Amino acid sequence: MQxxxxxxxxxxxxxxxxxxxxxxxxxxxxxxxxxxxxxxxAYAITEGLTTEIGPRLAGTEAEARARDWAITRLxxxxxxxxxxxxxxxxxxxxxxxxxxxxxPYPQEMHVTALGRSGSTxxxxxxxxxxxxxxxxxLRAAPMGSLEGKIVYVGHHMEAAQDGSGYGFAGPTRWIAPxxxxxxxxxxxxxxxxxxxxxxxxxxxxxxxxxxxxxIAAGALSNPDADNLERMIALGQPVSMxxxxxxxxxxxxxxxxxxxxxxxxxxxxxxxxxxxxVDSWDLSPGAFDDASGCGIVTAAAHAILESGxxxxxxxxxxxAGAEEVGLLGSTAYFQRHGADxxxxxxxxxxxxxxxxxxxxxxxxxxxxxxxxxxRLLAPLRIPRSTLPASGGPDVRILATNGAPAIDLQQDGxxxxxxxHTRNDTLDKIDPAQMRQNVAAWIVMxxxxxxxxxxLSPTEIAx
Amino acid sequence: MQxxxxxxxxxxxxxxxxxxxxxxxxxxxxxxxxxxxxxxxAYAITEGLTTEIGPRLAGTEAEARARDWAITRLxxxxxxxxxxxxxxxxxxxxxxxxxxxxxPYPQEMHVTALGRSGSTxxxxxxxxxxxxxxxxxLRAAPMGSLEGKIVYVGHHMEAAQDGSGYGFAGPTRWIAPxxxxxxxxxxxxxxxxxxxxxxxxxxxxxxxxxxxxxIAAGALSNPDADNLERMIALGQPVSMxxxxxxxxxxxxxxxxxxxxxxxxxxxxxxxxxxxxVDSWDLSPGAFDDASGCGIVTAAAHAILESGxxxxxxxxxxxAGAEEVGLLGSTAYFQRHGADxxxxxxxxxxxxxxxxxxxxxxxxxxxxxxxxxxRLLAPLRIPRSTLPASGGPDVRILATNGAPAIDLQQDGxxxxxxxHTRNDTLDKIDPAQMRQNVAAWIVMxxxxxxxxxxLSPTEIAx
Numbered sequence: 001m002q003x004x005x006x007x008x009x010x011x012x013x014x015x016x017x018x019x020x021x022x023x024x025x026x027x028x029x030x031x032x033x034x035x036x037x038x039x040x041x042a043y044a045i046t047e048g049l050t051t052e053i054g055p056r057l058a059g060t061e062a063e064a065r066a067r068d069w070a071i072t073r074l075x076x077x078x079x080x081x082x083x084x085x086x087x088x089x090x091x092x093x094x095x096x097x098x099x100x101x102x103x104p105y106p107q108e109m110h111v112t113a114l115g116r117s118g119s120t121x122x123x124x125x126x127x128x129x130x131x132x133x134x135x136x137x138l139r140a141a142p143m144g145s146l147e148g149k150i151v152y153v154g155h156h157m158e159a160a161q162d163g164s165g166y167g168f169a170g171p172t173r174w175i176a177p178x179x180x181x182x183x184x185x186x187x188x189x190x191x192x193x194x195x196x197x198x199x200x201x202x203x204x205x206x207x208x209x210x211x212x213x214x215i216a217a218g219a220l221s222n223p224d225a226d227n228l229e230r231m232i233a234l235g236q237p238v239s240m241x242x243x244x245x246x247x248x249x250x251x252x253x254x255x256x257x258x259x260x261x262x263x264x265x266x267x268x269x270x271x272x273x274x275x276x277v278d279s280w281d282l283s284p285g286a287f288d289d290a291s292g293c294g295i296v297t298a299a300a301h302a303i304l305e306s307g308x309x310x311x312x313x314x315x316x317x318x319a320g321a322e323e324v325g326l327l328g329s330t331a332y333f334q335r336h337g338a339d340x341x342x343x344x345x346x347x348x349x350x351x352x353x354x355x356x357x358x359x360x361x362x363x364x365x366x367x368x369x370x371x372x373x374r375l376l377a378p379l380r381i382p383r384s385t386l387p388a389s390g391g392p393d394v395r396i397l398a399t400n401g402a403p404a405i406d407l408q409q410d411g412x413x414x415x416x417x418x419h420t421r422n423d424t425l426d427k428i429d430p431a432q433m434r435q436n437v438a439a440w441i442v443m444x445x446x447x448x449x450x451x452x453x454l455s456p457t458e459i460a461x
Numbered sequence: 462m463q464x465x466x467x468x469x470x471x472x473x474x475x476x477x478x479x480x481x482x483x484x485x486x487x488x489x490x491x492x493x494x495x496x497x498x499x500x501x502x503a504y505a506i507t508e509g510l511t512t513e514i515g516p517r518l519a520g521t522e523a524e525a526r527a528r529d530w531a532i533t534r535l536x537x538x539x540x541x542x543x544x545x546x547x548x549x550x551x552x553x554x555x556x557x558x559x560x561x562x563x564x565p566y567p568q569e570m571h572v573t574a575l576g577r578s579g580s581t582x583x584x585x586x587x588x589x590x591x592x593x594x595x596x597x598x599l600r601a602a603p604m605g606s607l608e609g610k611i612v613y614v615g616h617h618m619e620a621a622q623d624g625s626g627y628g629f630a631g632p633t634r635w636i637a638p639x640x641x642x643x644x645x646x647x648x649x650x651x652x653x654x655x656x657x658x659x660x661x662x663x664x665x666x667x668x669x670x671x672x673x674x675x676i677a678a679g680a681l682s683n684p685d686a687d688n689l690e691r692m693i694a695l696g697q698p699v700s701m702x703x704x705x706x707x708x709x710x711x712x713x714x715x716x717x718x719x720x721x722x723x724x725x726x727x728x729x730x731x732x733x734x735x736x737x738v739d740s741w742d743l744s745p746g747a748f749d750d751a752s753g754c755g756i757v758t759a760a761a762h763a764i765l766e767s768g769x770x771x772x773x774x775x776x777x778x779x780a781g782a783e784e785v786g787l788l789g790s791t792a793y794f795q796r797h798g799a800d801x802x803x804x805x806x807x808x809x810x811x812x813x814x815x816x817x818x819x820x821x822x823x824x825x826x827x828x829x830x831x832x833x834x835r836l837l838a839p840l841r842i843p844r845s846t847l848p849a850s851g852g853p854d855v856r857i858l859a860t861n862g863a864p865a866i867d868l869q870q871d872g873x874x875x876x877x878x879x880h881t882r883n884d885t886l887d888k889i890d891p892a893q894m895r896q897n898v899a900a901w902i903v904m905x906x907x908x909x910x911x912x913x914x915l916s917p918t919e920i921a922x
Contacts, residue, residue, distance in 0.1 A: 107516060198659045198661065199744070199883050223886070283660070421660040422659050425684070427658070
């Protein structure tokens with residue numbers, strides 16, 4: 001449709017949205033409070049994905065079943081334009097994974113391959129361990145100095161409400177394998193990048209520099225890493241027999257699931273509520289991220305059920321293939337990067353209570369930020385001074401100028417569960433999950449109806 | 462040596478123990494308080510067994526290495542008569558263990574074989590699940606009614622300070638497999654008898670009635686059991702592919718490790734401080750029971766180091782093959798049942814703080830019970846009204862009349878860890894462990910020096 005340029009005062013009067021009823025603060029507060037009392041849809045979606053599907057590794061038939069499940073469920077719930085947007089992706093799958101200390105203190109250790117790990121071959125690799133306290137110590141090792149060795153890298157990750165321990169410890173997973181390969185190592189095991197004291201190692205993707213040959217790269221559980229460090233401290237050489245046989249199975253299909261509440265004003269842009277439908281293969285991904293899909297969908301559904309059509313289209317974006325490198329996000333951007341994204345936001349940090357809200361809005365939307373803040377206050381959610389980034393699957397939109405809001409969840413126990421076998425439904429606290437839904441209702445209801453100019457173009461100016 | 466019968470007044474005066482210095486309340490309090498400040502031996506023993514040996518399944522070479530380690534360490538520590546007392550035992554070892562829901566919601570589950578489980582064979586068993594809420598519901602199923610099925614049995618186990626949830630839920634592990642086999646089942650999986658919300662199923666022995674053919678019997682982790690129950694509640698038949706291939710490897714050697722502090726009066730009997738050196742194979746058994754061996758040994762060592770020879774012999778009894786059916790206890794009783802056991806006690810319930818003390822002493826020893834109680838009070842350990850049973854490896858001695866004292870540990874988190882892969886050194890709280898050692902010092906110092914008549918004969922009267 002052609003845009004007609006009008007003076008601003010006239011333009012506002014002419015907007016179709018002003019023809020529709022706007023939810024008042026009282027309307028939004030009522031929906032918010034009803035969610036605190038009664039929402040069960042977020043939990044039901046999380047229960048369905050974890051029970052009826054289970055682990056949903058990107059590119060596998062399990063992820064495809066999850067998409068089908070989502071499309072059926074979103075259609076039943078009354079959303080519009082429910083669809084799968086497929087894309088192809090190189091797919092990595094886990095194989096055998098065992099680790100055993102051969103000498104001097106023979107015992108098994110619990111290991112899991114990092115995403116994109118190379119393989120030891122079926123017979124594994126038996127080699128002496130060379131230990132490094134952290135990534136920087138490994139980086140200081142000369143090229144070629146680790147020939148034939150199994151490298152071990154430790155680190156210290158602290159649980160924190162804002163999850164900041166992950167960014168601090170994360171390079172151990174993200175880059176240490178590549179550094180070890182560069183220096184000639186035969187394989188690498190790292191201390192799990194996670195805070196759990198259970199013997200369930202944390203997986204997650206690692207990244208190989210272009211020039212580097214992928215080697216077998218695994219994570220030991222924290223208690224096993226403790227044990228290995230104690231063995232090494234006793235002073236004798238420690239040898240491990242490590243077998244990791246993941247493999248690439250070629251290009252497979254993944255997809256993004258989209259569902260919408262069409263807005264009253266087609267020109268007012270799209271408010272995106274994102275989550276990701278895939279999970280790592282070790283667990284059914286209750287926290288990461290079935291609950292996120294439950295939360296954003298339940299919030300949008302409350303707005304759908306309110307009968308007040310929003311000014312803007314609300315688009316649910318259940319991303320595929322997040323864990324393995326934001327491939328769904330990339331595919332979405334290729335297809336929808338030019339859409340008029342008025343706001344982007346994602347729930348992908350579990351389902352514990354939201355403890356602060358962050359904004360990245362254009363100047364003209366400060367009244368909206370104030371309104372969201374005011375309506376979130378009864379949920380005990382203060383405004384942060386940090387800017388929003390949008391969340392993993394919509395970050396590319398935010399960095400390209402889309403306005404963003406982050407409803408930040410308490411991450412204190414998130415990294416006990418994240419990417420382990422223990423990310424299961426019992427970890428969801430329904431009361432905290434309801435607070436998430438209530439907060440999302442506030443945010444979507446305000447921002448989908450805001451009269452402010454919200455678009456990537458506006459913020460990019 | 463011949464006993465000479467003397468009138469009681471003369472007898473007391475003639476006892477050799479009265480020739481030795483007796484520790485005063487102040488002496489014992491000083492040792493107790495020193496342990497609260499400084500003991501590190503209990504932790505060092507736990508660290509050594511878990512780091513240098515690891516899992517120590519009864520009858521395996523790992524258990525033999527643990528005995529060797531114990532003998533070396535106990536000798537170095539200055540104990541007397543340090544020895545291994547070997548015995549033969551039928552030995553069961555774990556094989557492959559996998560469980561997968563085949564339909565209608567394909568996904569893997571985490572399972573582990575119960576001790577003495579039969580095997581499914583290498584190809585496993587694929588069958589429909591028939592679920593029972595608890596053991597009594599299974600018992601009510603008619604004979605032959607479960608032909609070819611995989612039985613599932615749930616239960617509800619609550620964490621409790623006194624560990625009483627275990628006795629309540631335990632029959633699910635102990636007898637449900639036998640009941641299922643009797644009724645024709647092809648295999649059985651139970652909800653883990655444990656309180657953990659991690660996906661690490663709890664093993665432990667099951668018992669087969671004489672007439673029953675052992676079938677494959679596994680435990681699902683609690684989150685997996687939750688998931689299976691949710692699937693079943695959805696109403697469609699649920700099928701599982703279960704593979705458990707444990708096997709018996711014939712008679713192997715186990716052994717009990719003994720170490721002593723010889724008493725000044727050979728006729729005054731023996732005070733036994735017990736623990737067990739074996740563990741289940743899934744974990745290094747920090748709580749169960751390396752810490753128990755650490756605690757009783759550190760307490761005895763404090764008495765050895767005090768330079769005050771006790772009236773009675775203190776005998777450390779590191780039992781072998783406890784987990785697999787108290788085989789070390791049986792072997793000890795066969796060899797030592799006729800020894801003059803003045804007191805028996807065991808530490809086999811982790812290393813969290815002792816919260817109460819229980820006695821089963823002859824009437825003439827009430828002053829000793831009062832003295833122990835008085836000296837434990839500063840450790841915030843009240844006297845229980847329940848009688849002592851002695852602990853698993855010395856219960857056979859207690860039921861045959863040996864006086865007993867139980868220093869009961871707080872079991873609130875014990876069954877989160879018990880018989881899982883997560884029973885690792887990091888779970889030990891050194892401060893709480895020191896309180897255990899301090900309490901054991903009090904108990905051993907009082908009872909090894911008591912003038913009361915303490916013997917199985919006395920209590921059996």
